Amino acid sequence: MHLLYLDDSGSAANRNEEYFVLAGVSVFEAQTSWFTQELDRLAQSIDAGNPGQIEFHASEIFSRKKSPWNSMSREDAQGVIKAVLQVLARSYDSARVFACAVHKDSFPDRDPVEMAFEDLCSRFNLYLSRLRALGDRQQGLLILDKSTYETPLQRLARDFQTLGTQWGVIRNLADTPFFVDSHxxxxxxxxDHVAYSIFRRYNAxxxxxFDIFASKFDSADGVVHGLAHKQMVDQSCMCPACLSRRVSQAFRGMTGESVL
Known part of the structure; x- marks a missing residue:
């Protein structure tokens, strides 16, 4: 089974932030222990006496307001964030990043959480469909941090599997999302680190x-399918999501094909 671990960054309600981001990483179920061992090893280097109490929460590390991050220099704390992301960067070739960054003011009548979740479900389903066409018939499962979004996102996931999204019915998910304690x-x-990095890329x-793991986004046919930048303010945006789609559309010409 392919497991897509997701977390959010930015607040849907905070008007001082331009963006809301939902993002994460897809790994095959047999690969999860490697990631855990690598991050446990990093935690051991920070607190050898009690590594299990180290939780890698990017915004807390960046702000250095809580222990043990408040005892670090800015450079050392940011180095921890980068070390976490380097685990992803050097991981399995099959590990894939998926993310949706929503510019909130571009869609004043839409809930950015629901918008991002629908987009990511569709992107993950597309990825699994491509794998199925190559003979990999494994289904997918979404795993998210426990949050106030738990009930509405579970309802949405059920609707996507029966009524569909704007891009079609989600057929490759084994169950409704699972919500777990991030600790x-x-x-x-x-x-969490992936989502925070993407939030920093767009909001700040x-x-x-972002650059540490940018090569891990799901891509096919020259398009970075794993990253969506939902915005209506910059039609010449040069981020990987927007640029790859513009280039692809230019090559497709007037065929009428669309790019998700």
Whole structure:
């Protein structure tokens, strides 16, 4: 089974933030132990006496307001974030990143959480459909951090599997999403770092974290399918999501084909 671990960054209600991001990483079920071991090893280097109490939560590490991050220099704390992301960067070739960044003011009448979740379900389903065409018949499962979004997202997932999304019915998910405590899951902590890095890239124009794992986004036929930038303010945006779609559409010409 392919497991997509997701977390969010940015607040849907905070008007001081331009973006809301939902993002994470897809790994095959047999690969989860490697990620856990690598992040446990990193935690051991931070607190050898009690590594299990180390939770990698990117915004807390970045702000350095809580222990043990408040005892670190800014450079050391940011180095921890980068070290977490390097685990993803050097991981299995099959590990894939999926993300949706929603520019909230571009869609004043839409819920950015629901918008991002529908988009990611569709992208993950597309990825699994491509694998199925190559002979991999494994289904997918979404795993998210426990949050106030739990009930509505479970309802949405059920609707996507029966009524469909705007891109079609979701057929490759084995069950409704599972919600877990992030402290107990290193993979959810990794998803947190991915979401935070993408939030920093769009909301603060800071690419130093994003660039570490940018090659891991799901891509096919020259399009970065794993990353969606939902916005109506910059039609010449040069981010990987927007640029790859413009280039692809230019090659497709007037065929009428669309790019998700």
């Amino acid at each position: 107990a899951s290193r993979l959810v902590q990794l998803a 124009r800071d690419t130093q974290y």
